[in-house]
Amino acid sequence: DTFHAWIECLETFPKPVIAAVEGACVGAGFSLVLACDLVVASSDSVFSLAYSNVVLSPDGGATWQLARKLPRNLALQWLMLGERLSAAQLHERGLVNQLCPAGQALNQALALAERLNARAGNVMCSIKELLTSAQASTLSDQLDAERDHLVRNLHHPNGGIGIQAFLDKSSPHYQR
DSSP: OHHHHHHHHHHHOSSOOEEEEOSEEETHHHHHHHHSSEEEEETTOEEEOGGGGGTOOOOTTHHHHHHHHSOHHHHHHHHHHOOOEEHHHHHHTTSOSEEEOTTOHHHHHHHHHHHHHTSOHHHHHHHHHHHHHHTTOOHHHHHHHHHHHHHHHHHSHHHHHHHHHHHHTOOOOOOO
């Protein structure tokens, strides 16, 4: 239960969560990675959800995540066969955002975090919330939510900062 609470915290945390993966990422570790928003993995990383190999069913939200991120038949194959998957295979399927040389995942993830940190935090939170809610929303409800977030972000102090920087053709310095 404690592990599952941690997975829920990662999934619902309002700001972007980045995973840096080096080497083997299996079982619960893979579930943790699936709960992150962005994933940087070394090209020699391997991933596996091999629960079925030891007569167990998956945990850590792996089935929930894969059902939303992959075609059903591919998720079934990965979970039922418990095969080792390369970082390149996950990258091809959109589960890894960036591939990097071995030993560079943390540095690349930190560089990605810096890029995100330079953007308006309130907008990053809105984007994450909107994408999460979209899966269970009707189009009409999602359009309303997008409108509400847009208006809220427009009236946030960062809205004026961003618009002025755009007009001045300068780099914005957002409030945290």
